[in-house]
């Protein structure tokens with residue numbers, strides 16, 4: 001089914017509202033091609049968006065799905081999580097999927113490579129599929145890291161668990177980058193959690209009371225799981241008190257092994273939410 005799109009504003013920032021099957025919708029800001037809202041056909045908002053999120057030019061919006069490119073976190077010389085989430089993208093159009101695009105033009109001052117990044121969005125009654133595609137249009141290779149930094153909304157963090165990561169190795173960013181292996185079937189959130197799991201082989205499931213979200217990915221090698229916990233959350237200016245209890249980030253990422261993209265090369269990775 002073709003997606004219908006309408007142009008709307010959200011807190012003064014231009015957005016594309018995508019209408020899917022059965023009343024499902026996704027709201028996407030051109031600022032960062034940032035998915036701000038995903039409502040499945042059952043009427044449920046599936047993404048967290050901070051009340052204090054800042055939509056100013058150059059700002060990073062707290063919540064939704066920030067597109068992280070070409071640098072994950074502080075793993076390189078650029079600003080944290082790179083520039084793609086803070087630049088204006090172009091809405092190319094929508095048929096079975098919607099397409100948003102960013103060219104290297106606005107970024108050449110900080111990163112001297114010729115590229116095109118696209119975000120493809122598919123939406124049906126119960127699923128949201130996000131695919132990130134990177135083209136190297138230049139005459140020399142470049143390396144990058146990337147992620148779809150999805151903030152999944154939860155009703156109550158204390159009773160939320162994440163399943164499917166048993167036996168996976170992870171780098172524990174909240175613990176000096178220690179390399180550990182998860183022994184338990186489920187992960188609970190009773191303090192800061194900031195982990196980069198390498199190559200999880202199964203899809204994972206977020207359980208929040210009776211609500212379930214299944215998260216799958218392809219192309220991306222890593223899965224990042226993040227919640228700041230109460231102490232760190234108190235130092236994050238654009239998070240309202242206690243808002244950290246309303247989300248868990250489960251991110252499809254290419255973090256531990258940067259992609260080396262040859263001239264004319266193309267890379268893509270996707271996250272699938274149901």
Ligand SMILES: O=P(O)(O)OC[C@H]1O[C@@H](O)[C@H](O)[C@@H](O)[C@@H]1O
Nearest residue numbers: 060073080081149173194224226
């Ligand atoms: O506050 P930011 O820049 O959006 O980053 C949020 C978090 O993003 C996660 O992906 C990182 O693993 C965390 O270390 C980081 O704190």
